[in-house]
Amino acid sequence: ARRLRRAGALDVLIQRPVANVVGSVPGRDPGWVVLGAHYDTKDLPGFVGANDGASGVAVVLELVRSLPRPLPGPSLAVALFDGEEARGDREFDEDGLRGSRQYVDYAAAGRLGAPPLAAIGAMVLLDMVGDCDLAIPREAGSDPGLYELLATADPELFDGAVAAIADDHVPFREAGIPAVDVIDFEFGPGPPPGALWHTRGDDLEAVCPASLDAVGEAVLEALPRLGSD
Numbered sequence: 001a002r003r004l005r006r007a008g009a010l011d012v013l014i015q016r017p018v019a020n021v022v023g024s025v026p027g028r029d030p031g032w033v034v035l036g037a038h039y040d041t042k043d044l045p046g047f048v049g050a051n052d053g054a055s056g057v058a059v060v061l062e063l064v065r066s067l068p069r070p071l072p073g074p075s076l077a078v079a080l081f082d083g084e085e086a087r088g089d090r091e092f093d094e095d096g097l098r099g100s101r102q103y104v105d106y107a108a109a110g111r112l113g114a115p116p117l118a119a120i121g122a123m124v125l126l127d128m129v130g131d132c133d134l135a136i137p138r139e140a141g142s143d144p145g146l147y148e149l150l151a152t153a154d155p156e157l158f159d160g161a162v163a164a165i166a167d168d169h170v171p172f173r174e175a176g177i178p179a180v181d182v183i184d185f186e187f188g189p190g191p192p193p194g195a196l197w198h199t200r201g202d203d204l205e206a207v208c209p210a211s212l213d214a215v216g217e218a219v220l221e222a223l224p225r226l227g228s229d
Helices: 002-006 054-066 098-109 144-153 170-174 209-225
Strands: 010-014 021-025 027-038 071-081 120-127 136-139 158-162 179-183
Touching: 002 021, 002 054, 027 054, 027 098, 054 071, 054 120, 054 209, 071 098, 071 209, 098 170, 120 170, 120 209, 136 144, 136 179, 144 158, 144 179, 144 209, 170 179
Parallel strands: 027 071, 027 120, 120 179, 136 158
Antiparallel strands: 010 021, 021 071
């Protein structure tokens, strides 16, 4: 929460019982875009989680810090989700959307730092965006229009297609909100999710600043058009 405040977000608070950290950046136009990432990591010995999920959080914080005030477009609701990774017990491992589901529930009531659900025009999720060999295909459950806005900003980075992924954009999509999962689910050699996923190899040496910058620039360029009619 302190880092989000230092980045310049307003109305920062921690939702409960799942500890989502939320805030906002005001825009000139009506409506909201939710920009999210999960900040929790796997509870494994020696696991850093530099890519999954610190990379998405890093891009979100830098975007909040660098965005103009007010935004040229809808207001931005920032959501750093807890409850995406498992603690090791089977029940939790089978439900990694607790934080995002709680956020959508609060948005339905327009409370605890979440804008009213009806006012949210789009949701952008950043997850595993630090891989040095970064490629962002369109995840099958993501909104094609939102993906194309990002692809227009960086057509080389945003290319291809991949099967649906159970990620924090899903509760928004199920609530009728257009959502896009910006994710490279091929971390390291081998088939998805890659050999480095959920291993101690997910450290700072496996993350490239250029990848974070490329994703941030694409979101920054697309943001004024996201959620607009």
